Amino acid sequence: MLHYDIVIVGGGPAGLAAAVSAKEHGVESILVLERDQELGGILNQCIHNGFGLHTFQEELTGPEYAGRFIEQAEKAQVAYKLNTMVLEISKDKVVTVMNGKEGMFEIQASAVILAMGCRERARGALNIPGYRPAGIYSAGTAQRLVNMEGFLPGRQVVILGSGDIGLIMARRMTLEGAKVHVVAELLPYSGGLKRNLVQCLDDFNIPLKLSHTVVDIDGKDRVKGVTIAKVDEGRKPISGTETYYPCDTLLLSCGLIPENELSQSLGVELNPVTSGPFVNECFETNVEGVFACGNVLHVHDLVDFVSKEAASAGKHAAAYVKYKGKHPAVVSKDIPIVPESGVRYTVPKTINPDRMDEKHTIRFRVDKVYKNCYISVYLGKERIIYKKRPIAAPGEMEEVIFHKELFQAVPDLSKITIKIEEA
Amino acid sequence: MEARELICIGCPMGCSLRAEIKESQVISVTGNTCRHGEEYAKKEVTNPTRIVTSSVKVEGGKLGVVSVKTREDIPKEKIFAVIKELKDVRVQAPVSIGDVIIKNVAGTGVDVVATRNN
Numbered sequence: 001m002l003h004y005d006i007v008i009v010g011g012g013p014a015g016l017a018a019a020v021s022a023k024e025h026g027v028e029s030i031l032v033l034e035r036d037q038e039l040g041g042i043l044n045q046c047i048h049n050g051f052g053l054h055t056f057q058e059e060l061t062g063p064e065y066a067g068r069f070i071e072q073a074e075k076a077q078v079a080y081k082l083n084t085m086v087l088e089i090s091k092d093k094v095v096t097v098m099n100g101k102e103g104m105f106e107i108q109a110s111a112v113i114l115a116m117g118c119r120e121r122a123r124g125a126l127n128i129p130g131y132r133p134a135g136i137y138s139a140g141t142a143q144r145l146v147n148m149e150g151f152l153p154g155r156q157v158v159i160l161g162s163g164d165i166g167l168i169m170a171r172r173m174t175l176e177g178a179k180v181h182v183v184a185e186l187l188p189y190s191g192g193l194k195r196n197l198v199q200c201l202d203d204f205n206i207p208l209k210l211s212h213t214v215v216d217i218d219g220k221d222r223v224k225g226v227t228i229a230k231v232d233e234g235r236k237p238i239s240g241t242e243t244y245y246p247c248d249t250l251l252l253s254c255g256l257i258p259e260n261e262l263s264q265s266l267g268v269e270l271n272p273v274t275s276g277p278f279v280n281e282c283f284e285t286n287v288e289g290v291f292a293c294g295n296v297l298h299v300h301d302l303v304d305f306v307s308k309e310a311a312s313a314g315k316h317a318a319a320y321v322k323y324k325g326k327h328p329a330v331v332s333k334d335i336p337i338v339p340e341s342g343v344r345y346t347v348p349k350t351i352n353p354d355r356m357d358e359k360h361t362i363r364f365r366v367d368k369v370y371k372n373c374y375i376s377v378y379l380g381k382e383r384i385i386y387k388k389r390p391i392a393a394p395g396e397m398e399e400v401i402f403h404k405e406l407f408q409a410v411p412d413l414s415k416i417t418i419k420i421e422e423a
Numbered sequence: 424m425e426a427r428e429l430i431c432i433g434c435p436m437g438c439s440l441r442a443e444i445k446e447s448q449v450i451s452v453t454g455n456t457c458r459h460g461e462e463y464a465k466k467e468v469t470n471p472t473r474i475v476t477s478s479v480k481v482e483g484g485k486l487g488v489v490s491v492k493t494r495e496d497i498p499k500e501k502i503f504a505v506i507k508e509l510k511d512v513r514v515q516a517p518v519s520i521g522d523v524i525i526k527n528v529a530g531t532g533v534d535v536v537a538t539r540n541n
Contacts, residue, residue, distance in 0.1 A: 063539035
């Protein structure tokens with residue numbers, strides 16, 4: 001059987017950053033498994049700009065950002081297999097893999113890094129009534145068709161959901177000559193970044209209808225139109241508010257779900273809030289030696305943060321290989337980080353002061369839009385962080401930074417609480 | 424004195440900016456967390472600009488199209504003129520990141536360059 005110290009599932013931004021970092025931290029035997037025909041993952045179809053300001057201090061497009069990491073991986077001589085699908089990972093880290101050249105085979109790994117990314121919520125999960133005609137695409141599928149394959153999937157477009165991909169595609173379809181009639185969002189706020197509302201919708205006078213949803217799809221062979229209605233506070237359509245939009249295409253941008261089927265069969269415990277694994281500050285899951293990073297862990301807004309997190313996961317996986325799972329510094333227990341009012345979840349879920357770096361970034365999302373609120377962190381009863389935020393919204397990930405010395409002052413800590421406090 | 428509330432599009436942070444304007448010039452910018460915010464607010468009030476990204480057809484490449492961008496931001500009102508010039512462009516593979524696809528697109532003085540290898 002083939003053996004590698006670290007096997008990385010997924011060759012997108014997370015997998016590549018993890019691989020390069022693990023190599024930098026002394027592990028030579030690394031294999032990246034990628035199911036597509038090239039490295040780079042979803043960035044290859046994200047041809048818009050805005051990537052890399054944090055990582056490279058310049059504004060890049062998705063393929064350029066991916067290109068930088070592919071270059072680094074090539075330079076570090078990281079081994080990878082393309083067109084290769086991982087079928088299963090066993091608890092003792094035997095990875096069952098298949099591709100068209102080598103058939104099905106097994107690889108024994110000492111550590112595994114899960115970097116499979118996420119996928120879009122599909123129509124079936126949205127319960128939209130109506131026929132199932134051609135012309136209904138997830139926004140990401142349309143993005144791939146336009147940006148990589150060179151096809152325009154429709155001319156008269158309605159978009160359901162104001163996630164970033166939907167907003168980006170509203171602009172992209174407009175530039176390619178399509179007419180985007182409206183973006184409808186079920187929630188009373190947008191799920192996308194504010195900058196995308198400005199540069200993708202406002203710039204092109206595309207209306208955004210908040211608290212609206214699709215209540216009917218017309219057309220049997222091809223979409224002929226969709227009916228959009230206002231919803232009440234319980235997200236139920238309000239009768240009498242229906243508007244019919246003639247169109248040939250409906251794009252869905254209704255959320256992303258980490259792709260964790262492999263993780264689940266491996267026994268990795270998932271957080272029902274994020275649909276991603278629970279991890280400690282090393283990005284290690286409940287299964288020893290199995291790490292997770294990128295959008296398979298929790299869906300990010302910025303690839304720059306994915307790269308940072310993944311580099312940390314790669315470093316810790318390298319340490320796991322080096323210490324054979326027994327980190328020499330650890331004497332105390334992992335401390336749980338508990339999200340309370342307003343905070344939906346945190347990554348990581350636990351932190352160990354003996355093992356943590358000098359500082360560690362805790363990332364999370366809030367449950368609704370807050371204005372002039374404070375992000376508060378409590379060690380027991382003592383409030384140690386009180387950070388003012390003029391605005392906090394579910395569409396934009398929040399962070400707080402924990403410094404190691406914070407914990408040295410408070411031994412025997414049983415939990416850390418993060419919450420939103422309104423002014 | 425006049426003021427405009429803006430959202431910075433410099434990066435995905437999307438800082439909320441406030442630009443104070445006097446005689447159609449920006450005299451102060453607040454709310455930004457980096458220098459890009461100040462630059463953006465000044466431009467957005469006086470001469471709004473955008474980087475345009477799109478794709479052009481490729482012959483003989485692995486994929487049928489290659490992604491491109493304007494190397495720098497161009498005046499916002501020129502977006503559709505840029506797109507129109509890109510429409511009938513066909514390039515021969517191989518194409519590499521940074522290759523110039525169109526020089527001085529739509530009279531903006533800015534080149535369109537490839538953003539992926541194909």
